[in-house]
Amino acid sequence: MSIHQSLFNYINESSLIIQVTWIMSAFFMVVIIPLTFYFRYLRKHLRKQERTVALYEQKYESYLINYLYSGNEQEIISPEQQVIINQLKRSTSESYKRKILISVLIKLKNEISGEIAESIQTLYFHSGLMQYALNRLNHKKWYVIAKGIRELKQFHIKEAYDQVILHINHPRREVRKEMQLYMVSLFHFEGLKFLELLETPLSEWDQIQLLGVLERLESKNISNIKLWLRSNNKSVVFFALKLAKIYNQFECKEEIINLLNHINKKVRLESIQVLNYLDVIEAKEILKENIEKRTLEEQIAFFKMMENLYEKSDESFIINFIHSEVFEIKVSSLKILKILNKDKFTKLKVEFPDPDFLKIINFLENN
Amino acid sequence: MNTNKKVLIAEDNSVFLLLLKFRLQKEGYTILTATNGKEAIDLIEDQEPHIILTDIMMPFISGLELISYVRNKLKRSTPIIVFSAAGQEEIVLKAFDLGATDFMSKPLSPNELIIRVKKLLR
Numbered sequence: 001m002s003i004h005q006s007l008f009n010y011i012n013e014s015s016l017i018i019q020v021t022w023i024m025s026a027f028f029m030v031v032i033i034p035l036t037f038y039f040r041y042l043r044k045h046l047r048k049q050e051r052t053v054a055l056y057e058q059k060y061e062s063y064l065i066n067y068l069y070s071g072n073e074q075e076i077i078s079p080e081q082q083v084i085i086n087q088l089k090r091s092t093s094e095s096y097k098r099k100i101l102i103s104v105l106i107k108l109k110n111e112i113s114g115e116i117a118e119s120i121q122t123l124y125f126h127s128g129l130m131q132y133a134l135n136r137l138n139h140k141k142w143y144v145i146a147k148g149i150r151e152l153k154q155f156h157i158k159e160a161y162d163q164v165i166l167h168i169n170h171p172r173r174e175v176r177k178e179m180q181l182y183m184v185s186l187f188h189f190e191g192l193k194f195l196e197l198l199e200t201p202l203s204e205w206d207q208i209q210l211l212g213v214l215e216r217l218e219s220k221n222i223s224n225i226k227l228w229l230r231s232n233n234k235s236v237v238f239f240a241l242k243l244a245k246i247y248n249q250f251e252c253k254e255e256i257i258n259l260l261n262h263i264n265k266k267v268r269l270e271s272i273q274v275l276n277y278l279d280v281i282e283a284k285e286i287l288k289e290n291i292e293k294r295t296l297e298e299q300i301a302f303f304k305m306m307e308n309l310y311e312k313s314d315e316s317f318i319i320n321f322i323h324s325e326v327f328e329i330k331v332s333s334l335k336i337l338k339i340l341n342k343d344k345f346t347k348l349k350v351e352f353p354d355p356d357f358l359k360i361i362n363f364l365e366n367n
Numbered sequence: 368m369n370t371n372k373k374v375l376i377a378e379d380n381s382v383f384l385l386l387l388k389f390r391l392q393k394e395g396y397t398i399l400t401a402t403n404g405k406e407a408i409d410l411i412e413d414q415e416p417h418i419i420l421t422d423i424m425m426p427f428i429s430g431l432e433l434i435s436y437v438r439n440k441l442k443r444s445t446p447i448i449v450f451s452a453a454g455q456e457e458i459v460l461k462a463f464d465l466g467a468t469d470f471m472s473k474p475l476s477p478n479e480l481i482i483r484v485k486k487l488l489r
Contacts, residue, residue: 057381057382058381061381061382061385062385064382065382065385065386065389068386069389069390069393104382107380107381107382107383108380108382108383108386109474110473110474111380111383111473111474111475112383112386112473112474112475112476112477113474113475113476114476114477114478114479115478116386116476116477117474216453
């Protein structure tokens with residue numbers, strides 16, 4: 001009997017569990033062996049690729065250093081530098097090598113400032129890399145456009161403004177985000193003018209990123225934000241309100257006061273908070289006139305504002321709210337009354353002996 | 368020229384390291400380079416550089432650990448200039464507490480670095 005025959009007989013005569021185990025083992029063997037070979041091949045391939053990248057990186061790093069130190073003060077590009085540029089130009093025609101070269105340039109550009117950083121920018125321009133990035137802006141795929149804009153931002157290519165602004169209302173938010181960061185990173189507060197043309201929403205995350213870039217700027221000379229406060233784009237109004245608060249834009253108080261009657265509740269609420277922050281007393285008087293018609297959140301925000309902007313003349317108004325059904329309003333009113341008329345506040349204990357009310361009075365008295 | 372002065376640069380960004388190496392070599396310094404904190408410590412022990420320029424974020428041993436090692440373990444007063452990224456003020460203060468001599472915020476100007484190195488080696 002052959003070995004195959006005896007193995008076959010053995011399996012046939014075995015119990016079901018043994019048979020299943022054999023079948024499973026055979027199946028895994030069939031799967032695992034080719035997979036092992038595939039992974040070995042993949043590892044080898046990746047290592048080879050890594051070595052190639054390292055080799056090109058080294059080559060481009062040395063080109064770059066030679067380029068940076070072969071300049072002279074008389075010419076923008078010295079003959080030695082031109083030779084290096086020509087060598088690099090040959091590499092830039094291949095996307096793989098171009099990617100490595102760009103990563104080397106960015107790696108250095110992020111670390112240095114001054115003449116050398118400018119020199120890298122010149123190299124980026126003359127080696128044709130800028131043209132490749134500009135070409136990306138016309139690509140069909142959104143992520144190619146986004147990468148192109150990011151690259152132009154990293155190399156501070158202000159000349160691409162006209163091509164980049166075209167993507168202001170791109171359907172993909174990633175492209176819009178890159179466009180916005182390009183504007184603000186390169187043109188600072190002036191770059192925010194894109195807000196006038198923005199029709200798509202500016203997400204909270206986009207706003208945080210823009211504020212992050214602005215925060216790092218040395219200059220704090222913010223451009224005129226009045227136009228953005230009047231925008232039809234709700235998210236632009238929110239962003240402008242944030243700017244008004246951060247950069248103390250007291251001169252925009254009229255525009256912010258107008259927002260108290262904005263169609264959007266959140267805008268109205270945010271406006272109250274900003275006006276409170278900017279200590280705009282006129283806003284308090286306007287809100288007093290129709291406070292009861294406003295939403296609960298607005299009313300609470302208004303009383304928070306009153307805590308900050310109270311005047312002696314507010315006493316009679318405040319008295320009307322010390323028994324408000326809304327806890328926050330009641331507490332705010334009593335807080336203000338305590339400051340404006342301590343005697344009247346103390347007498348409340350006798351006048352209104354309700355235990356819950358007394359608890360609030362006692363708490364405020366001791367705090 | 369400063370040929371007898373040894374400068375150690377510890378920096379994991381290879382192209383930046385190369386740039387600083389070339390720039391300092393032009394000034395006549397002898398340059399020792401390390402791409403991580405461990406290599407830097409070996410070079411400090413073997414070569415005794417006159418000044419150390421180190422990045423804070425490095426593999427294996429960070430710039431802070433490097434400063435601590437030089438000051439506390441080796442008990443050396445070698446000047447140490449620390450490179451930090453923008454927004455790392457707290458780490459820079461920690462570096463000063465550990466004994467850093469000076470710091471430069473990235474992106475940095477190589478020319479300014481040369482001035483500081485010359486001043487500290489004078």
